[in-house]
Amino acid sequence: MKTEQGFDNEANAEIKEVKTVSAIWFVPIVALLIGGWMVYYHLSNQxxxxxxxFESAEGMEAGKTKIKSRHVNIGEVETISLNEKGDxxxxxxxxxxxxxxxxxxxxxxxxxxxKISLSGVSGLETxxxxxxxxxSPGTxxxxxDKFxxxxxxxxxxxxxxxxxxxxxxxxxxxxxxxxxxxYKGLSVGQIEDVYFNIEERVVYYNVFIKSPYHELVTTNTRFWDVSGLTIDLNAEGITVKTGNVETILTNGVTFDVPxxxxxxxxxxxxxxxxxxxDYQSASNARYKKSLQYVVFVSDSIRGxxxxxxxxxxGVLIGEVSSVNLATADPDVIYSEAVRIPVLISLQPGRVGLPDDDKGIAxxxxQNMIWVKSGLRASLKTGNLLTGSLFVELQHFDLPPIKKLETYEGHDVIPTVRDEFSQITEKVGQFVDKLNDLPLDKIAANANGTLVNASTLLKDLQGTNQNLDQLLMSAKQQELVKQLRVALESVALLSQDFSSESEGYxxxxxxxxxxxDVMYELKPLLEQLKHQPNGLIFDSGIQNSEPKKYSEVNQ
Structure with missing residues (x-):
């Protein structure tokens, strides 16, 4: 401090403590803490x-498309981009x-x-x-984190x-x-996936059967096709098959134990x-063993x-395995004497024998014994509408045979022609005989006969007309004669009652x-007219007593 005498070297100074942090800094610090808490909260709750x-992002949009499970939002799409290959x-x-x-x-x-399909409508809310x-959560x-x-x-x-x-x-x-x-008309499951194995050339279908129907599936269960509406014309007649209304519009598979x-x-x-x-094929699959024979057919095998x-x-014991076996001698394939070999399979399981090698033996x-004693095969018509044929085995009273024929390693069962073929053959023979007849000459003779018959009929017609005229003339003459007699009788009668005759x-x-008699009876008739009881009672007196018999007679 400066005084009049000069400067005071011992001036008094006030010392104050300087603040290092201003209160204004608390605002950003609090904001930072709040932001950090929000970031922590966001990170801890996401x-x-x-x-x-995906193959395509059609309909999706980043920041808007939701991820749901059972219609509950559980996520949201953040980004959408093409993959590295662009596919x-x-x-x-x-x-x-x-x-x-x-x-x-x-x-x-x-x-x-x-989506709209045969099974229903879905996703309309989108x-x-x-x-x-x-x-769809897994198990x-x-x-x-990648799907x-x-x-x-x-x-x-x-x-x-x-x-x-x-x-x-x-x-x-x-x-x-x-x-x-x-299953029996009920939808109990669905086909989930289809896979074709190129090497095996087999289509595999992954199927899910719902509970409790899955308990119906056993080791002996068979599955067969029931797609659409199937109409089968076979030897047994007309068969119509379908699963239910749904399988008429789409395809389907059914199952059961045969x-x-x-x-x-x-x-x-x-x-x-x-x-x-079909069901028949599924049922036949149970028979594992079969015994094959050849039958030779001389007739047509069409059908x-x-x-x-x-x-x-009449008992089903097998089926036809092949109708196109190669002939041993191709040079005679178009010969009239060629026999068409048909391969048949007989299944021992169908007749109650064991379905194994023992049953085959x-x-x-038994078949070989029967063949030697007269067992024969023949073709029969199973359905006249479709012309389907089947093979029938039957016993015939024929001479026994000692040696059996074989063909391509198979025993041969001899055949006989069926009745229908025999009838057809006889009809054909009859037609051939008709064709051999001299029909032209017969027709010419028949025409001449018809001309002569026509002339004869004309002559007979003329004769008939003449006869009618003759009869008519005779009838007229007889009628005139009868009229003459009647007139003569009338004339005689008239003469009897003429004015000068006695009869008159x-x-x-x-x-x-x-x-005169009527004149005398007139008073009596008048009395009866006015008093009907006058013959019995006195005249003029009512309720009087009846007259005596003597009075009445007087």
């Missing part, structure tokens, strides 16, 4: 990030918290879009809200109780995903079954098809007598 591969899209989605248990290796993702991604314990989406919804949701089996067929069946599995077979053991895990053409029945006295031994005078006297 679910895992998953990657899903698909990669979708990154953020899932909600506590969805980790849904993201396992067998979980399925697919896009829900509007017309307003837009498409979304559906999740595996292995977590996963390949399905092209269509799965037929059977995960965890549905039932049985998965595989059907296979090398026939020309055409089943699709969703086609029904039928009649006569035991139920078998229950199937508890995936097993393989064949699909047969005899593979699978045609072979019967013994027993059946062959007698008639006059008789008429006068009758007039």
């Amino acid at each position: 679910g895992p990030l998953v990657t899903i591969y 698909g899209v990669t979708v990154t989605a953020r899932m909600a918290k506590k969805t980790q248990r849904l993201l396992v290796e067998d979980s399925n993702f697919w896009i829900v879009t509007p 017309l307003i809200s837009g498409v979304y991604i559906e999740v 595996s314990d292995e977590s996963q 390949t989406a399905l092209n269509s919804p799965p037929i059977t949701p995960k965890g549905t109780p039932g049985l998965h089996i595989t059907l296979n067929s090398n026939e020309e069946f055409a089943y699709s995903k969703g086609d029904p599995i039928i 009649d006569g077979m035991p139920l078998g053991n229950a199937v508890t895990e995936r097993d393989y079954f064949d699909i047969y053409d 005899l098809n593979v699978g045609a029945p072979v019967e013994y006295r 027993l059946m062959n031994k 005078e007698e008639l006059q006297e008789m008429m006068k007598s009758i007039s």
Whole structure:
């Protein structure tokens, strides 16, 4: 401090403590803490990030397309991009918290879009809200964050109780995903997937049968086709087959244990079954062993098809295996004497014999004995409408044969011509005889005879007319004669009653007598007219007593 005397070296200074942090800094610090808490809250409450591969992103939009399970939002699509090859899209989605248990290796993702099919209508809500991604949780314990989406919804949701089996067929069946599995008209399952094995040339169908119907599937169960409406014209008549109304519009498979077979053991895990053409084929599959013979047919085999029945006295014992066996000598294939070999298979299981080699031996031994003593085969018409044929075995009273014929390693059962062929042959012979007749000469003679007959008829007609005229003339003469006689009688009668004849005078006297009698009776008739009881009671007195008999007579 400066004074009048100069500067004061001992000036007093006030010392104050300087503040290092301003209160204004608390505002950004609090904001930072709040932001950090929000980030922590967001990160702690968001679910895992998953990657899903789709063939197309049609209908999806980043930041809007939802991921749902049972119509509950559990995630949202964040990004959509093409994959490295450009043949698909990669979708990154953020899932909600506590969805980790849904993201396992067998979980399925697919896009829900509007769909109309024969099985129904689905996804109509997406017309307003837009498409979304559906999740079907799996049952595996292995977590996963990358998935390949399905092209269509799965037929059977995960965890549905039932049985998965595989059907296979090398026939020309055409089943699709969703086609029904039928049991006695009820839809009890569906085809989930179709796979064609190029090497085996076999189509495999993965099938799911719902509970409790899966208990119907046993080791002896057979599956066969019931697609559409099938009309079969065979040796047994007309057969119409269908599963239910649904299979008329689409395809379908049915199953059951064929009649006569035991139920078998229950199937508890995936097993393989064949699909047969029809119930008969499925039922015949039980017979594993068969014995083959050859029968020679001299007639036409048109109408005899593979699978045609072979019967013994009306009992089905086998079927036709082939109708196109090669002839031993091709040079005589078009000869009139050639016999067409037909291969038939006889099954011992159909006649109660064991379905094994022992049954084969027993059946062959018995057949050979019967063939030697007169067992013969013949073709029979099973259906006149379709012309279907079948083979019948029957005993005939024929001389025994000692040595049996063989053909291409098969024993031959001799044949006889059937009755229909014999009738046809006789009709053909009759027609041939008709053709041999000199029909032209017969026709010419017949024409001449007809001309002569026509002339004769004309002559007879003229004669008939003359005869009619003659009879008419005779009748007229007779009538004139009768009229003459009648007139003569009338003339005589007139003469008898003429005014000068005696008959006339007698008639006059008789008429006068009758007039006198009537005159005398007139008073009596007048009295009776006015008093009908005058003959019995006195006249003029009512309720009087009746007259005496003597008075009445007076």
